[in-house]
Amino acid sequence: MKTLLELSGVTVSFDGFRAINNLSFQIGEPExxxxxxxxxxxxxxxxxIITGKTRPDEGRVVYGEKSExxxxxxxxQIARSGIGRKFQKPTVFEAQTVRENLAMALSNPRGPFDVLLYRKTAKGAARIEEIAEEIGLTHELARPSGELSHGQKQWLEIGMLLAQDPRLLLVDEPAAGMTPAEREHTTDLxxxxxQTRAVVVVEHDMEFVRRLGCKVTVLHEGSMLAEGSLDHVTKNQDVIDVYLGR
Structure with a gap:
């Protein structure tokens, strides 16, 4: 598995407080x-930092085959290079249907004229059906997005990111506010x-993390505290002291 993203020696301070402290991290593709x-x-x-919203004081952040x-x-530019981010609160166009939301997100040329001259294509329509099936919203395509449940809106937003075909997907607390059935579907999604890209999930819910069945990175005071399987990190005394023991 090749490395897709690597942070090394990254430090960020806000008013003298070190939010990130000499952090190194890497993720492969797919992972x-x-x-x-x-x-x-x-x-x-x-x-x-990964999405360019915050600039570190020190360190390097490289991405892709050319280590750019x-x-x-x-x-x-970062978004166009294939890095997509889903925030905790879903942001979908509520007045538009599920199909229209996915159509707007499809990775088409994004210039002002491209948007004005947008044409429905058979390929685009097929891709929308494919994504709708993947996120479990095939039967909701004609519904206004504002009528969806909280969990369904989360899936739609993930679908809108997948429509842009990112290589790296950053997802913030996807399980928050979901029913057990919705959480299970989110895990599968x-x-x-x-399977085809790198996905980073920030999550507090340990049961959800366990179901993901993946490698876990534990952060504490801006540094990496431990890394490995969930069983491995939850047995780490430092992790128990600063996080799990609370």
């Missing part, structure tokens, strides 16, 4: 990885997505 850790461990800042530096790229 599924869970990131856990107490509040304030640096999980959100970690994702902000993400630190030299703007947020939009993320595991399937990770």
């Amino acid at each position: 599924l990885r869970a990131i856990i850790g107490p509040n304030g461990a640096g999980k959100t800042t970690f994702m902000d 530096s993400l630190l030299k790229m703007s947020e939009s 993320l595991k399937r997505a990770a």
Whole structure:
């Protein structure tokens, strides 16, 4: 498995507080990885750095076969290079149908004229059907997105990211507020997505992380505290002290 993304020696301070402290991390392609850790461990800042929202004070962040530096790229360039991020709260176009939301997200040329001249193509329609099936919303394609349940909106947003065909998908607390059945479907969805790309899931719910059955990275005070299988990291005394013992 080849490395897709690598952070080395990354440090970020906000007003003298080190949110990320000499962090090194790498993920391959394809791979599924869970990131856990107490509040304030640096999980959100970690994702902000990868997507270009926050610039580190030190360190390097390289991506892809050519090991290009993400630190030299703007947020939009990073997104176009194949890095997609799903925030905790779903953001879908509620007045539009599920089909229209997916159509808007398809990885078409994005210039102002391309959007104006957007034509429905047979290939696009087939891709929408494919994604709808993958996220479990085939029967909801004609529904306004605002009528979907919380869990279904989360799946739609994941589907909108998949429509852009990212190589790296960052997903923030997908299980929050979901029913047990929705969480199970979300697990399956993320595991399937990770068969062909890198997927990083930030999550607090240990049961959800266990079901993902992947390598886990534990962050604490902006540094990596432990890494390995969930069983391995949950037996680590430092992890028990700072996170699980609470």
